Amino acid sequence: MTSYNREQIRDIIFDALGAIAPEVEPAMIAPERPLREQIDIDSFDFLNFIIRLHETLGIDIPEKDYAELLTLNSAVEYLTRRCAARE
Amino acid sequence: MYEFRMPSLGADMEAGTLVEWLIKPGDEVQRGQVVAVVETQKGAVDVEIWEAGTVDKLVVETGRKVPVGELLALLRTAGEAAATVPETPAAAATPQAATAPAIVAAAPPRAAATVVSARQRVAPAARKLAEELGVDIAAVQAAEPGAVISRADVERAAQAKTPIPTVAKAAAPDWHAQMRMAIAAAMSRSKREIPHYYLATDIDVTAVSSWLETENLKRSVTERLLPVVPFMKAVALALREVPELNGFWSDGAARPSAAVHLGMAIAMRGGGLVAPAIHDADRKSLDQLMAELRDLITRVRSGRLRSSEMSDPTVTFTNLGEQGVEGVFGVIYPPQVAIVGLGRISERPWVEGGAVVVRKVATATLAADHRASDGHRGGLFLAALDRLLQQPEKLR
Structure with a gap:
């Protein structure tokens, strides 16, 4: 299994977001503010975001954990933890 | 001969x-094949043909x-000889021959009106140059009437400063302006012509929400259903019970549709x-509806829609709950006669059996054309929607 550091996870998140919302500028994202306040994404976009993370990282993100992906920082935390847990 | 016209x-x-x-002679x-791409104010559309035959x-x-x-x-069409000859229907009374005169009879006024300006002959090099310079080729005049339009004609037109954005190079603001114009025209017509009435009802959606949660728990992330999907099915089934909300108002009369083609309001990025x-939404499983919704949203946002999807929704469903709104009273898309709205799903105090409990509740709304239906029937629709949502396992 590949392991990822926080920086890599951050890049993977931005890749996934960029595929859904091409106008997103990583530098413009405030890491503590909810992503959905800063990017115009709906539930369909969000599901695609989760699917992309699933494809890249190989982890299944259950619906009950969606709240952990609210902000950039919490998403990095959550995904780093999940990736480390399967080692 | 089948006449394929701009739909x-x-x-x-x-x-x-x-x-x-996407086709060439021969x-x-x-039926249903995509044969051309047409640019509309709402983007490029794959246009299908609804007749089989030889181009x-x-x-x-x-x-x-x-x-x-x-x-x-x-x-x-099947059995027809090559072009130009069959102006007079064949003596044999084939089904094609029977329908042909009606089409021909209807055709000339339209054709005559456009033929003069339409018969524009353009040299390929001139067309290419027009594209490069952003000149509307249809507006370019030949040096002499009836002559082929040349590069020189295009250059002259370009100097006369009549540039219009080309399809490929259309700048974003222009495209948005076009989209706004299309929406403005349809919505103004709606508010001018359609006597809307509005109804709202709060629905306890606890059952359908927990059913979906359990269902999605069993599914991998790629197979999960979006919360709106069971609602789509319930709306489509409820419309079957109150058919006057599903269909069109045209030529002074209501024309209900036997099929439920659910128009899904989808926001475009930007x-x-x-x-x-989504065709025949009432007869599709939730998995099918999800797959088609996914396909539709993806194509709205990054690809192309098909002509049949654009032209034949019998009703519209708008789901604005995600933006946190409690209820949406829609503007009917003419010539449809109703638009169903769904607001946010939230936990609210709910009185049940004399006690206040916390339930998941959503406000469902209906804006309908009073020419085609009455508030009483509209109320029955919302009641049916409520009833169907209480038994989510039956929505599959």
């Missing part, structure tokens, strides 16, 4: 620009803006919206 891809469409032919085509002639060249109803191509149809 109306929505009430607000007057003309479309033929961007690409090709066999099937006889492409009447319109690419790059031209074509009014709705104008002839685009001729198709030989503004604007379209409401293409």
